[in-house]
Amino acid sequence: MKHFLNMEGPFYRFLTRFVELIVLNCMFLIFCVPIFTIGASTTAMYSVTLKMVRNEESGVYNGFFQAFKKNFKQSTSIWILLWFTGIILLLNYLYLQLYDGDFTLLIIFSLLFFTFIHLLLTILVFPYVARFENTIRESMVNALKIAVTNPFQTIPVLIFSIGPVLLIFLSPHLFLVALYLSIFLGFSLVAYLNSFLFRNIYEKY
Structure with a gap:
């Protein structure tokens, strides 16, 4: 029991990590406020969590600020590009409501395919940028290849x-729970869990 509660024990390490993720989540949300910085903030968050799972930590504050500054230009450019393509997809879905031609099924499948590609890029490209140094094009292509x-x-x-996004639509109660968790821990916890998987993937490259 003494070993469990001492400064080097599992309980203390768990509590330390828990607090770090709360701090990281708050920093992520604060730096997302201008909206156009969401990409850079996401990259910075993953830069910290990827170091956490590799035991290469340099501190939450320093690690986040350094990664945010280093990847700001590239991550923001990618984020704006994803926004632009997302708007195009949305307009296509709206146009589909008015379309009554012979290629409706083909258009639906095409839209679903490109929506899936867009979703993959939105989730995978920022962790990739946090780990590797490439051009914007190479980062997006390599993220899809991986x-x-x-x-x-x-x-x-x-x-x-x-998953957490889909759960909030099931009931008002789940929506409130998800909202509460997102404010304090949700985003950084998801990034932390994903980083274990990304670590195994990126080690191959």
Whole structure:
């Protein structure tokens, strides 16, 4: 019991990590406020959590600020590009409501395919940028290649990332719980869990 509660014990390590994730979550939300910085903030958060799971930590504050500054330009450019393509997809879905031609089924499948690709990029590209140094194009292409070649690790990442979002639509109670958790821990916890999977994937490269 003494070993369990001492400064080097599992309880203290768990409590320390728990507090670090709360701090990281707050920093992530604060730096997302301008909206156009969400990409850079996500990259910075993953930069910290990827170091956590590799035991290469440099502190939450320093690690986040350094990664945010280092990847700001590239991550923001990718985020704006994803926003732009997302708006195009949305407009296509709206146009589909008015379309009454012979290629409706083909258009639906095409939209679903490109929506899935867009979703994959939105979830996978920022952790990739946090770990590797490439051009914007190379980062987006390589993130998709990694997803295709590592489906069994990618599927849990999608579940961890999308699952909480889907749950909030099931009931008002779950929505309030998800909102509360997101404010204090949700985003950093998802990034932390995903980082264990990303660590196993990225070690191959």
